[in-house]
Amino acid sequence: MLELLPPTSPHLEHILDLLYDPKHLWSSFGIRSxxxxxxxxxxxxxxxxxxxxxxxxxxxxxxxxxxxTETR
Numbered sequence: 001m002l003e004l005l006p007p008t009s010p011h012l013e014h015i016l017d018l019l020y021d022p023k024h025l026w027s028s029f030g031i032r033s034x035x036x037x038x039x040x041x042x043x044x045x046x047x048x049x050x051x052x053x054x055x056x057x058x059x060x061x062x063x064x065x066x067x068x069t070e071t072r
Contacts (some may be wrong), residue, residue: 003063032056
């Protein structure tokens with residue numbers, strides 16, 4: 001998910017802000033697959049529109065760990 005960006009990318013800060021914002025991707029249960037502020041969030045077929053996906057969370061955490069270890 002985030003591994004496509006180098007740790008020095010100017011876009012990384014904005015992405016992390018969205019990631020940690022409960023109005024967008026952050027939730028008490030993990031990272032959402034769609035922003036809570038998106039008009040389709042939780043509407044109709046909810047398969048791709050908001051539930052927490054372990055795959056998304058795993059990829060995000062793995063990328064964050066990689067960024068952390070590369071910037072030390």
